[in-house]
Amino acid sequence: MVDYEVKYAVGHNEFKGFGTDAIREHFQLTDLFVEDKIKLVYTHYDRFIVGAAVPVKGALELESIDPLKAPYFLARRELGAINVGGAGRVTVDGEVYEVGHKEALYIGAGNEKVVFESADETRPAEFYLNSAPAHAQYPVKKVGRDQAKVLELGSKETCNERVINQMIINGIVDTCQLQMGMTCLQPGSIWNTMPVHQHDRRMETYLYIDVPEDQAVCHFMGEPKETRHVWMANKQAVISPAWSIHSGAGTANYTFIWGMAGENLDYDDMDKYGPAEIR
């Protein structure tokens, strides 16, 4: 059984009047990772779905959900899964893919049966899921850590030294609109995505991981001249509409998984704003 909720889109003008509770309710996803459940949030931002599958006692099948009005989940969608837990396995129409910690699997449209399992129930797999509508069917592909395209950005001096692992990305995997990857902040560095950017062509979500239990990440969103913040704990995700910047500063270093979909597959298509330009 798949649990899901629907989040309707909020516009940039409405957002300006939001206080803390409204921002958290509309954009922060706090309870995605629940043992023996698949939990999904169907957003009306590019119809992007964010979720998680945590199989512990048995396998979990990704069944269709009512908002799709589709015979099976991937009838008209593509899916990216990044495992943030212990070793796991994904079976796609009978084909088995071993997906280890921080490895990714892309599953194209047209695959009818997707099943998630853990290799060891004492250290369950935790699959973070992103899905977007798909107009074509592309092959299933696993992306291991050493297959990612790596970018080293930032510096110690500006506290934003980080390694970007582009995993489900144009040039590595054929997708319709989905892009996913993982950014690791180096010890002593806390700022992600600085200088900040917006990409009106695509929405994006961030899942913060490796955040120590007594620490947090302050995530910034909103239009560049009208920003707000959301305090994030480990394994919480946050939605960034096309009109919003998305950047964060941690009270310690951390990792995050970014996933996006929309108009193009160009990772570098960003409108950047320097620290002195934002408000």
Ligand SMILES: O=C(O)C(=O)C[C@H](O)C(=O)CO
């Ligand atoms: O630290 C960064 O910079 C990022 O990881 C940026 C994200 O990948 C992103 O926002 C892509 O649009």
Ligand SMILES: [Zn+2]
């Ligand atoms: Zn972005």
